[in-house]
Amino acid sequence: MNFFWTTTILSSIINKVKPFDKKKTFTRKSSRFSKEIRMGANQETLMYTLEKSIKKKADLFEHSFSAYAVRSILASLYLGLGIVISLYTADKLNHVAEGLGKFSYGLMFGWGLLMILYMNAELGTSNMMYMTVASHRKTIPTKTALKMLATCILFNFVGAVLVCYLVSLTLPYQHVDAHSYLFEATVAKLSKTPLTQFIEGIFANIVVNIGVFTFLRIKDDAGRLISVIFIIFIFAFLGYEHVIANFSLFSLAFFANGGPVEGMTLLSVLSNFLFSGLGNYVGGGLFIGLLYSWLNNQSKLYVD
Numbered sequence: 001m002n003f004f005w006t007t008t009i010l011s012s013i014i015n016k017v018k019p020f021d022k023k024k025t026f027t028r029k030s031s032r033f034s035k036e037i038r039m040g041a042n043q044e045t046l047m048y049t050l051e052k053s054i055k056k057k058a059d060l061f062e063h064s065f066s067a068y069a070v071r072s073i074l075a076s077l078y079l080g081l082g083i084v085i086s087l088y089t090a091d092k093l094n095h096v097a098e099g100l101g102k103f104s105y106g107l108m109f110g111w112g113l114l115m116i117l118y119m120n121a122e123l124g125t126s127n128m129m130y131m132t133v134a135s136h137r138k139t140i141p142t143k144t145a146l147k148m149l150a151t152c153i154l155f156n157f158v159g160a161v162l163v164c165y166l167v168s169l170t171l172p173y174q175h176v177d178a179h180s181y182l183f184e185a186t187v188a189k190l191s192k193t194p195l196t197q198f199i200e201g202i203f204a205n206i207v208v209n210i211g212v213f214t215f216l217r218i219k220d221d222a223g224r225l226i227s228v229i230f231i232i233f234i235f236a237f238l239g240y241e242h243v244i245a246n247f248s249l250f251s252l253a254f255f256a257n258g259g260p261v262e263g264m265t266l267l268s269v270l271s272n273f274l275f276s277g278l279g280n281y282v283g284g285g286l287f288i289g290l291l292y293s294w295l296n297n298q299s300k301l302y303v304d
Helices: 002-016 022-042 046-063 065-094 100-118 124-136 142-168 181-190 194-217 221-238 243-257 266-295
Strands: none
Touching: 046 065, 046 124, 046 142, 046 194, 046 266, 065 100, 065 142, 065 181, 065 243, 100 181, 100 194, 100 221, 124 142, 124 194, 124 243, 124 266, 142 243, 181 243, 181 266, 194 221, 194 266, 243 266
16 A cells, blocks of 8 residues: 555656756757857947947037037147157158158057047047947937037047147247158148049048057057057058048148148148048948948857
């Protein structure tokens, strides 16, 4: 009798216990592991960082237009200082050895972008990338993104003119030689064809925004400094067209010369701004911003 009841109870317990399914257990663990990877990496992905920056920029633009405008002016101050020291060292080193000035110009130019990145200023060419990502990922309305970009570029120009006028009053730029690197670079840029300006503008802003990406990804300050300086060296040494940098270069050449330099007319300057600016947008906005935004939508695990 006892044996009968014992057998019955054991059978009941065994029937209630579910069989162990290794495949399902592994699948659940794998799924949970993938989810944990995504959740952990989400805070570190490039797109997460970009969208966070975009929201910060949009909040400033909506709540304090004047502060956004000032940060755009400051970008031209920092970039202008980088250009000023680049030109000055180029002239000095050209007296040591012909061609050495161009090398030093490229090497010094990146300090301007470094100051912009560390001081949280608003640069039009990097915002071409940010605002394209914002529009593609619907982080903010496209209309708002366009307003922010246009405002940034406008006040970059205002800042460049103001800063370069003041710099022209300083001793190093009161008596600039006719064959200085400043005037030669300005004349060379204005003599390029619109197609050349456009193509060079594409490559220039690809390089600039690669520099921005590396700055965002690298957490070590020494690594940031080295990477940005040598990445920006590529376009600065090659003399490619960067519309915001040209705001400063042309303004400084005009004020330091006391008037237009060779080939500088309103039409030639505006043409350069137009074609180099369009090239900058294609390079930074489309090739870097839009392309990487699209790439990071194609896989949940293969993200930057």
